[in-house]
Amino acid sequence: MQKGYSKYKLEAALDEVGRGxxxxxxxxAAVILPQDFFHSEINDSxxxxxxxxxxxxxxxxxxxxxxxxxxxxxxxxxxxxxxxxSFLAMHKALDQLKIxxxxxxxxxxxxxxxxxxxxxxxxxxxxxxxxxxxxSILAKNYRDALMGKLHEEYPQYLWSxxxxxxxxxxxxxxxxxxxxxxxxxxxxxxxxxLSLNL
Numbered sequence: 131m132q133k134g135y136s137k138y139k140l141e142a143a144l145d146e147v148g149r150g151x152x153x154x155x156x157x158x159a160a161v162i163l164p165q166d167f168f169h170s171e172i173n174d175s176x177x178x179x180x181x182x183x184x185x186x187x188x189x190x191x192x193x194x195x196x197x198x199x200x201x202x203x204x205x206x207x208x209x210x211x212x213x214x215x216s217f218l219a220m221h222k223a224l225d226q227l228k229i230x231x232x233x234x235x236x237x238x239x240x241x242x243x244x245x246x247x248x249x250x251x252x253x254x255x256x257x258x259x260x261x262x263x264x265x266s267i268l269a270k271n272y273r274d275a276l277m278g279k280l281h282e283e284y285p286q287y288l289w290s291x292x293x294x295x296x297x298x299x300x301x302x303x304x305x306x307x308x309x310x311x312x313x314x315x316x317x318x319x320x321x322x323x324l325s326l327n328l
Contacts, residue, residue: 131173134261135235135250139165140195142231143261144220144241147175147269149212151294152304153287153313154277155201156212158219159269160227162195163261169193172263174256175270187271190264197265198226199272208316217242237262284310 134141146158171178172186191197200222207215220236224244234241234249237256241249255262274293281290287303287310294300294312304319313319 131258131260131263133165133168134163134259135252136233138232140229140232141235141261142196142224142227142233143235143237143255143259143265144223145237145256145262145265145269146216146219147266147273148294149216150296151314152296152300152317152319153204153289153294153310154273154280155203156207156215156219157199157201157269157273157276158216158223159197159199159265159272160220160223160231161190161197161261161265161268162227162229162231163190163193163264164195167193168260172260172267174263175266177257178267180274183267183271186264186267190268194264196227196229197268198223199268200226201273201276204312204314207314211316212314213240214242220244235259235262237266280312284312 140162142160142162144160146156148154148156175183200219202215202219221244234247236249236251239251239253241251256266277289277293286307288299292300301320
């Protein structure tokens with residue numbers, strides 16, 4: 131795994147979580163790590179246990195030159211679509227940085243220009259670049275904790291387990307109890323029922 135992509139000292143890595151969820155916000159993190167920082171256990175957040183992610187979260191926060199986390203609500207996702215909401219979450223995270231980055235390394239294949247800062251989109255960046263992996267860890271931990279809190283309000287949807295993703299149990303709960311203000315109404319919340327015109 132490479133530390134980063136560019137030769138710039140202040141390279142901000144960006145990643146988001148929650149794009150495929152039926153409920154909850156999309157969350158993005160921006161992280162600027164020191165050029166000489168390396169940690170062999172930092173990896174794509176999806177490949178790590180919850181316990182390991184929490185350990186690494188503390189290490190990342192302690193060592194980062196700067197970091198920020200931002201979210202975009204389900205209501206806004208429905209208004210502007212999930213792709214644009216993901217870009218907005220990344221821009222909001224960048225807005226919160228105290229240090230202005232010289233270069234942006236973005237997970238994925240698309241991004242909307244942020245100010246005049248050059249950027250590069252890296253497909254599967256969280257598996258190939260340590261700084262994007264670090265951003266993925268911060269974003270996932272933040273969102274998982276948030277969905278855990280929402281679970282206390284709406285335990286029937288099992289968000290503490292499924293985090294808002296479209297599991298069978300989540301979809302059955304939507305069918306039984308309906309939707310909440312945290313569900314994304316423009317998403318396919320229930321599978322299409324096959325019907326015969328007899």
